[in-house]
Amino acid sequence: MVDSLKKPGFEELRPGIKVPAKDTLLTPRFYTTDFDAMARMDISVNEDELKAILEEFRADYNRHHFVRDTEFEQSWDHIDGETRRLFVEFLERSCTAEFSGFLLYKELSRRLKDKSPVLAECFSLMSRDEARHAGFLNKAMADFNLSLDLGFLTKSKNYTYFEPKFIFYATYLSEKIGYWRYITIFRHLEAHPEDRIYPIFRWFENWCQDENRHGDFFDAVMKSQPQMLNDWKARLWCRFFLLSVFATMYLNDIQRCDFYASIGLDAREYDKYVIEKTNETAGRVFPVMLDVENPEFYERLEICVKNNEKLTAIASSNTPKFFQFFQKLPYYVSNGWQMLRLYLMKPINAAAIEGSVR
Numbered sequence: 001m002v003d004s005l006k007k008p009g010f011e012e013l014r015p016g017i018k019v020p021a022k023d024t025l026l027t028p029r030f031y032t033t034d035f036d037a038m039a040r041m042d043i044s045v046n047e048d049e050l051k052a053i054l055e056e057f058r059a060d061y062n063r064h065h066f067v068r069d070t071e072f073e074q075s076w077d078h079i080d081g082e083t084r085r086l087f088v089e090f091l092e093r094s095c096t097a098e099f100s101g102f103l104l105y106k107e108l109s110r111r112l113k114d115k116s117p118v119l120a121e122c123f124s125l126m127s128r129d130e131a132r133h134a135g136f137l138n139k140a141m142a143d144f145n146l147s148l149d150l151g152f153l154t155k156s157k158n159y160t161y162f163e164p165k166f167i168f169y170a171t172y173l174s175e176k177i178g179y180w181r182y183i184t185i186f187r188h189l190e191a192h193p194e195d196r197i198y199p200i201f202r203w204f205e206n207w208c209q210d211e212n213r214h215g216d217f218f219d220a221v222m223k224s225q226p227q228m229l230n231d232w233k234a235r236l237w238c239r240f241f242l243l244s245v246f247a248t249m250y251l252n253d254i255q256r257c258d259f260y261a262s263i264g265l266d267a268r269e270y271d272k273y274v275i276e277k278t279n280e281t282a283g284r285v286f287p288v289m290l291d292v293e294n295p296e297f298y299e300r301l302e303i304c305v306k307n308n309e310k311l312t313a314i315a316s317s318n319t320p321k322f323f324q325f326f327q328k329l330p331y332y333v334s335n336g337w338q339m340l341r342l343y344l345m346k347p348i349n350a351a352a353i354e355g356s357v358r
Contacts (some may be wrong), residue, residue: 010088010146018146020153021092028097030157031104031167035111038164043119046224050118053217057125065206066136071199076143079197086259087198088144093252095137097178099150100157101171101214102130122217129210140200165228168218169241172285175215177245177278182208184274188265195264219285229287238286239347246275246290247301247339254305272298283350291348300338307331307338 011019021027043050079087109124134150141147162170186204189196196202222228229238250271253260257267275292283289291297314327 010085012146013149013152016142016145016147017149017152018088018092018141020096020148020156021089028093028100030100030159031170032107032159032161033104033164033167035108038108038119038167039112039115041116041119041164041221041225043116043221043224045226046220047118049220050122050217050224053213053220054118054122054125056213057122057217060125060128062129062132062206062210065203066132068136068139069199071202072140072143076198079144082258083197083262084144086256086262088141088146089256090259091137091141091144091200092148095134095141095148096153097174098130098133098137099148099153101174102127102134103154104167104171105130119221126214126217129214133207133210136200136203140198143198165222165225166237166241168222168225168228169237170245172215172218172222173241173245173278173282175211175218176281177249177274178211179208179215180274180277180281181249182211184270184277185263185265189263192264195262197262201263215281222285229285235287235347238282238288239290239343242279242282242286242288242290243339243343246278246292247304247342250275250301251304251308255308283348287350288347289350291345294345296345297342300342303338304335307335 013019105123105127109120109127112120112123138147138150182204185201186208189201228234253267253271260267260270272292279289279292308331311328311331314324317324319327
């Protein structure tokens, strides 16, 4: 008989199909955009680089990579309790994020096919990659007797509208931070195989190269649209998206620090490294970088971590919802204030330090 204390319960749509996580400010989002405006973009300024990237996508270096081997063919019941819950949560969040990319890129390829064939084919081939990633992750969830109904997810998720330049900022950062997350975990587990509690991590080295190539594509697209990078509005928006991506990752991962501990990582040190490397990478295309080495940066994020812990405790209490709102309000205000102060921190001019050793 299965010990229910060891097997955390998950709400199911039907047996074996997990109810998707509720949308919050920190959960992966599905996006839509102005497809006509994107189709009208003139990419001629950087078309040679985009065509070179397209050739890399066509080569499909990972076409034989996402194949499960015999190491998966065993029971994973020994991963139980809180570790099991956090691991399933990690797989679900990763699968949802990859599937979100698949849907966006697939729709872009369809809408741009007759108007911008180079971009359309790039998006089509990136959607191929994202579908593989999502499918591989969903099969991994099935090892824990759960999976996502991706068709249901497509229909039930709320879609966030971003204009094209915001799509480029957000997806560029998503792909590049994905690269640094995957490669950092892979390198750690390569050095410490005793911490590799599940075989999916062996796939992360090749996997992250897909993320890196996708990020390079968005880098090239933005360079073909210099107006997205070279005015004062671009500087403000790039700061906003850098902060949003870094803060979201940090607050999410600290909430799930036990998952990282289960694979031998300190969540805070891991996130700081990933943020530092992504910030440096973004400085090659964005006009600004965040001053993440300033102690104030993490001090303010840690205040948000403490606030979120208090918000979770209030939400879990028996206090009526009406009174909970007033109990939570000071912590929401504090989080907003910390984010505003972080946004107003003086950024680093990426162009001024271009070519320096970082």
